[in-house]
Amino acid sequence: MTDEGDLIAGRYRLQTRVGQGGMGIVWRATDEQLGRVVAVKQMLLHPGSDEAVTEQAVQRATREARVAARLKHPHAITVYDVVRHGGKPCLVMEFLSSRSLAAVLAEQGWLPASNVALIARQISGALAAAHEHGIVHRDVKPGNILISRDNTAKIVDFGISRATGEATVTDAGAIVGTPAFLAPEVARGGDANFASDVFSLGATLFAALEGHSPFGEVDAAIVLLARVARGQIAPPKTTGPVTDVVLAMLRNDPAARPSMRQVHEACTAIVEGRTPELPALGRPTLVLPARRPRKRVVVAGSAGVCLLATGVVIGMSLAADPTTIPEVVSPPTSATAATTVASHGCTASYRVTDAWPGGYQAEVTVAGERGRRLVGWSVTWRLPEGHTIDDLWNGVLTRTGRHVKVSGADWNAVVPAAESVAFGFVGGVADGQPVEPKLTCRTP
Template identity: 50%
Template sequence: MSERDEVIAGRYRLVELVGRGAAGIVWRARDERLGRAVAVKLLSAADSPAAVERIVREGRVAARLRHPHAVTVHDVVEHGGKPCLIMEYLPSRTLAELVDERGPLPEELVAGVGWQVASALAAAHADGIVHRDVTTHNVLLGEDGTAKIADFGVARAIGENTVTDARLVVGTPAFLAPEVAAGQDAVFASDVYSLGATLYAALEGHPPFGTTDNPYALLRRVADGEVAPMRFDGPLGDVLARVLRRDPAERPTMAELHALLGAVVEGRPLPGAPQSGDTRPLPAQPRVPWRRISLVAGAVVLVAAGIVIGNSLARRDAAGTAEPAPTSTTASTPAETTSTPVEPTTTLVKATSTLVAATSTTTVEVTTPPADCTARFGITNSWPGGYQAHVTVRNAAGSALTRWTVTWPRPDGHAISNLWNGTLTVDDDSVTVTNAGHNGKLAVDGSTTFGFTANGPGVPDPDLTCTSG
């Protein structure tokens, strides 16, 4: 058993035991070479060569993912003949702990946490990584409210050999997808289901298939796919109904789930949902950049993608219905028509990239057609000398898009250090982001997001241009 002040790999000094579970223990430690806090994960199931191989693979796979909503793996080291994971240290509590403390959580909080986690899992899926164990226990909420998915301990990169015993069902039973509970391999759609089950548990106060001390009975329930009816019927409930489908082919992709949760967070109609009837969007407020989720003195505050939300528990009556949402206006990009008087001499009137010549006194009407897509920029976090940005891309055309490109002037002295959900090109004058492989297709009025971290003086507010094709 490791003890306080023990030094791992000649570098990481154990400071405080912060977590214990069936898989092992986690210590807060100090990296004495870099002078920073880290988390050291010492796994108990490392007594066989297969287990050692699994843990080494875990570190290799998890280290491939760099995303602000996924816990970063820094290193894999050996201690006492066993490998240990050295990870980002995040002062946090789990979503499971929050549910245990408060019971069912407000829709705003659950949707916001799910939106963050889905962004990380979509990036993982784009890199060929299946998490395989998405649960309320593996969703961490930082002190500033940032949500991160942790423990890719049973993750498997598509194309790598599986080293886990094929007879063993990997993952927490209450959150497994039916196909995994039935003994099939986990795929991307399995992570989608597990995230849906995680959000269901946070919203309803219990997992979709209940709980029992008999794991075999629970696996049978999960494999049968009979989800307990939800008591909550808001827009998030509509999203979960799409996600918790027994057939993996009928579920949205993780990128699509991210877009659906974004619509819930922003109070917009769900992509693909009928536009008539009661969509019951969340109460919308004036749009401001996404900042953070804060957990303070029993209140939950979510500032996300242009909305400010308080703890909604106080806004529900005894019947469980939400108060009417205030009227909100969604920005659009209508066609712009300008009237320009032209002098008797030849004059060039510039509209976008088109030059119109006139040779007599008249009025030339120049119409700028609406863009096929729009892009909205927001700052999600900032610190001295750097910031994290989030961009929402929306299909504003009358037909589906297959690809998109967002361009903006490059701010002087700014350098992008990390980008997810897109492909980055930077030249002397501009920054260009094109879609990733998983988020290029957008249905009519559909949306997706990308984000990045950057270093530079101040926080920019760039003028974005979005084009399709």
């Protein structure tokens, strides 16, 4: 068990845990050889992982470091080193005292267009440089953009990025990324590319302007993914040059989107008070009803100084033909009934949203008891015999044997009065159908 004060690789002294996601823990540390503050990201492995799984994680971390080290840009977090500790891989990175854009939006709801333009100029510059090095990020989202106190923005976590011409550990036929910020072609099962990064950054900037993703406010991941695959964009309420650039980035056709370099030049012009120049691409088709009044909402992503991607990995194949609308298949009637448990100040409603032989997807919705505001929450249950949790999103997972605890992260621990937040997971089941567990919901 790693703890404060531990020495990693004979030189990195752990000081304070500053973040945790589904794939790793991030520490503030000191490089005792160079006398500088660094961030150390420890990869998490499932309990009981065999040697092959461990080695695959090490290969993934090494590849992440190799790809990220190729990029040197003032608005991209620098990776310094990759080492092993206790048989697990650790990434050593630049430390930035900051909050994620996801955390900022969770607190403020939305940002003024001038702030969004400044963030867009910085991040698009870093991504343009990455593209010019043949690197596709593949998971641009609010949780992977860090904002410092002086409004410096940096992109982090090239952990599922792909360097052109280089194989990737994550290429296994699954869709990787956070659904609310995926490009439609990726949601349909296509490969991520430079144009996909443009769309994902556009979706991130849309969320900063509007307070929600361009695909509207949808709790069920499978429904959201189907909407993304169809390229259904919610109409924005904001107008102006920043919105015009964002809408150009959100074109359904990847070939119709501007390049990341063009986005950077346009945003630079806006920040400097000039008229941005973009190709005459037109606007995306806005097909969703106007959204509800602006409110503070949860934007999926990661917070903290340097958090890794916690996006959903959905093991399914969506139609590659953009004219084909994926069918949303409901699980058996017996599995769809929601179970609600109220205790200790909050309620938790559990339901299975999809099921297949040997596995299922479930969603848990958390709200304040009697519609009250929540500040901090956790849901606990005991896994039925033969059940596993393979991937979880929108929460922090802790497991002790068969006992499971999911807590809110800093981007969704606060739930406004009369509102709710949902987390979900993909589970495995050895035999038979998923069994609904008995939940306990608690607040501090």
